[in-house]
Amino acid sequence: MISRVNRLFVFGLLFLFASIAQAHKLNIFTYAESGKIFVESYFSDGIIPKDARVTVRDGNKNELLSGIVNAEGSYTFDAPKAEKIIIMVDAGLGHVVSATLEGGEMTSVSADPSSAVTAGDAGIPAVAGLEAQIRKAVAEANKPLAREISQLKNKVYTSDIIGGLGFIFGFLGLYAFLKARKEGGK
Amino acid sequence: MHISEGILQGPTIAVGFAVAAVGAALTMRKMDLEEIPKISVITALFFVASLIKVPIGVASIHLILNGVAGIVLGKRAFVAIMIGIIFQAIIFGHGGLSVIGVNTAMMGTGALVAYAVWQLRHRFSFAKKEVVFAFIAAAMATITSGSILALALISTGEAFLTNASIIFTMHIPIMIIEGLVASAIVGFLLKTKPEVLAGYKRPDTK
Numbered sequence: 553m554i555s556r557v558n559r560l561f562v563f564g565l566l567f568l569f570a571s572i573a574q575a576h577k578l579n580i581f582t583y584a585e586s587g588k589i590f591v592e593s594y595f596s597d598g599i600i601p602k603d604a605r606v607t608v609r610d611g612n613k614n615e616l617l618s619g620i621v622n623a624e625g626s627y628t629f630d631a632p633k634a635e636k637i638i639i640m641v642d643a644g645l646g647h648v649v650s651a652t653l654e655g656g657e658m659t660s661v662s663a664d665p666s667s668a669v670t671a672g673d674a675g676i677p678a679v680a681g682l683e684a685q686i687r688k689a690v691a692e693a694n695k696p697l698a699r700e701i702s703q704l705k706n707k708v709y710t711s712d713i714i715g716g717l718g719f720i721f722g723f724l725g726l727y728a729f730l731k732a733r734k735e736g737g738k
Numbered sequence: 739m740h741i742s743e744g745i746l747q748g749p750t751i752a753v754g755f756a757v758a759a760v761g762a763a764l765t766m767r768k769m770d771l772e773e774i775p776k777i778s779v780i781t782a783l784f785f786v787a788s789l790i791k792v793p794i795g796v797a798s799i800h801l802i803l804n805g806v807a808g809i810v811l812g813k814r815a816f817v818a819i820m821i822g823i824i825f826q827a828i829i830f831g832h833g834g835l836s837v838i839g840v841n842t843a844m845m846g847t848g849a850l851v852a853y854a855v856w857q858l859r860h861r862f863s864f865a866k867k868e869v870v871f872a873f874i875a876a877a878m879a880t881i882t883s884g885s886i887l888a889l890a891l892i893s894t895g896e897a898f899l900t901n902a903s904i905i906f907t908m909h910i911p912i913m914i915i916e917g918l919v920a921s922a923i924v925g926f927l928l929k930t931k932p933e934v935l936a937g938y939k940r941p942d943t944k
Binding site: 578647648649708712713715716717719720721723724725727728731732735 | 742745769771774775777778781782785786789821822825826829830
């Protein structure tokens with residue numbers, strides 16, 4: 553039914569593109585710092601969504617605020633008072649991703665450095681400032697890492713593709729087998 | 739092209755599943771055993787097509803190939819696309835499980851439109867008409883799916899209205915690329931194995 557040359561053509565196409573394959577998925581990365589919430593979004597292939605709309609809702613789905621990401625794909629807003637917020641990034645054409653932040657996550661770095669001082673710190677103000685700075689630096693340093701992890705998570709591996717093709721041929725082959733048996737039994 | 743999970747509301751998702759189920763049931767009727775190998779090859783092609791990225795300026799789009807499925811499989815393309823979408827959702831996370839119905843309805847209908855356009859070629863006679871009709875069929879498949887995508891997004895409320903309007907402008911390059919790919923595939927198949935194309939009629943003996 554399908555000639556050898558066509559089969560070669562189809563499989564040639566498959567393998568040619570398997571190497572450059574990567575899902576086009578929108579990712580979101582959020583972190584809190586000094587009473588502000590930072591949202592970054594990017595496609596898994598590293599492309600920054602243009603004019604993506606960010607909508608922030610509270611736990612009851614009431615819209616708190618919304619805006620458009622900047623040229624770097626990030627958006628910043630003051631941490632709202634809500635217990636739980638849902639941040640949704642919509643890059644259009646059905647590319648939507650959302651993240652949920654709850655209580656503690658929104659205040660991971662205190663807005664007021666002195667509040668980070670615990671009793672055991674003997675009230676050395678420099679320590680408080682230092683801690684805030686360290687947290688900021690760590691958050692900053694983790695950004696590319698988090699980006700890379702989500703990129704890896706969404707990466708399409710050749711084994712996935714081959715596996716998927718195997719499932720398709722296997723599934724349809726099984727269907728053909730059952731159908732042939734049923735028709736043969738008549 | 740895929741609609742992701744968490745955008746659409748219950749009713750739209752339900753309609754999507756209903757359309758996909760009815761569409762699959764209708765287009766699978768009287769399936770011949772010999773058609774299955776062809777369906778599996780096109781399903782496999784459709785399955786990987788979404789990984790093939792075509793860069794356009796700063797953005798990049800991926801191939802859909804639902805038009806090609808319609809041109810080669812005729813109405814059986816609907817089932818091929820449904821299976822392809824199910825595996826894309828499971829393995830690649832494209833779209834999601836709850837939106838399999840909507841995505842199938844969207845791309846499957848595009849494939850059926852492509853088949854209808856493709857069949858119109860029998861009414862014309864000019865050189866290379868197959869290649870021309872392949873282009874038109876694939877372009878029509880893209881715009882049909884794009885319109886359904888726009889409709890599905892509009893059903894979610896006003897926030898998506900602007901979105902839906904840019905879909906048409908976004909789909910113009912996709913239409914052209916899909917059309918060119920379909921033309922190339924049809925041109926190749928005409929030379930090598932024309933009978934695999936849907937609705938093939940043996941040319942009259944001269």
